[in-house]
Amino acid sequence: MYSMSRKIKWASIRIFYYLNIAMTILTGGLFIYIMAPYTSYMFFNDLAFWKYLKYYPGLIRQLYRIIAFWIFDPNYRGMYAQPLTSPPSIGPDRNKIKLSAEWQKEENDCGNCINCCIKIKCPLIDHDRNLCLSYNTVYWRYFSCGCYPVSQQQIDYYDCPKWEMEGKRLEKKLDPRYISNADTQKISN
Ligand code: SF4
Numbered sequence: 001m002y003s004m005s006r007k008i009k010w011a012s013i014r015i016f017y018y019l020n021i022a023m024t025i026l027t028g029g030l031f032i033y034i035m036a037p038y039t040s041y042m043f044f045n046d047l048a049f050w051k052y053l054k055y056y057p058g059l060i061r062q063l064y065r066i067i068a069f070w071i072f073d074p075n076y077r078g079m080y081a082q083p084l085t086s087p088p089s090i091g092p093d094r095n096k097i098k099l100s101a102e103w104q105k106e107e108n109d110c111g112n113c114i115n116c117c118i119k120i121k122c123p124l125i126d127h128d129r130n131l132c133l134s135y136n137t138v139y140w141r142y143f144s145c146g147c148y149p150v151s152q153q154q155i156d157y158y159d160c161p162k163w164e165m166e167g168k169r170l171e172k173k174l175d176p177r178y179i180s181n182a183d184t185q186k187i188s189n
């Protein structure tokens with residue numbers, strides 16, 4: 001398994017981020033500007049913060065929006081419980097999650113779908129190209145985006161057409177709500 005030193009490193013990165021979030025909340029957003037190079041590095045992989053200042057108000061609004069989700073939406077709150085010592089991710093755990101049988105594109109391609117990003121009104125969507133401005137950054141890898149999805153609950157919440165849990169297909173076959181047309185014909189004959 002993972003060494004203690006790596007787990008300490010991953011936990012430290014997350015704890016420092018959460019401290020920044022707490023300070024940003026307490027200062028009404030001001031702290032994100034005080035820590036501008038850090039913010040820029042976390043979200044855009046670039047210390048040249050002046051290039052990204054235009055996104056900072058959106059990040060502050062998003063912070064309060066996520067807090068509101070946590071408080072008022074039990075479905076959202078129940079989906080996120082990331083251990084501090086878990087490794088950063090660049091994709092879902094393929095032992096548990098697989099591509100949906102209906103998905104026609106490559107694994108690393110979401111086509112034109114941005115359902116999950118739109119659902120939470122993420123300010124890091126590039127709407128012109130349907131891309132993530134924060135792809136593969138520290139924020140992306142250490143928090144919810146890199147490991148998405150981790151559960152069927154998340155897949156359903158974001159109406160994701162690409163992923164499904166291992167075993168879901170079998171579950172569908174056994175569930176009368178998912179009887180295929182062929183099966184329906186057999187039953188009616
Ligand atoms: S993948 Fe990118 S655009 Fe989508 S929610 Fe995550 S950070 Fe935002």
Ligand code: SF4
Pocket residue numbers: 110113114115116117158159160161162163
């Ligand atoms: S909902 Fe699924 S297919 Fe759509 S952008 Fe998110 S991960 Fe990709």
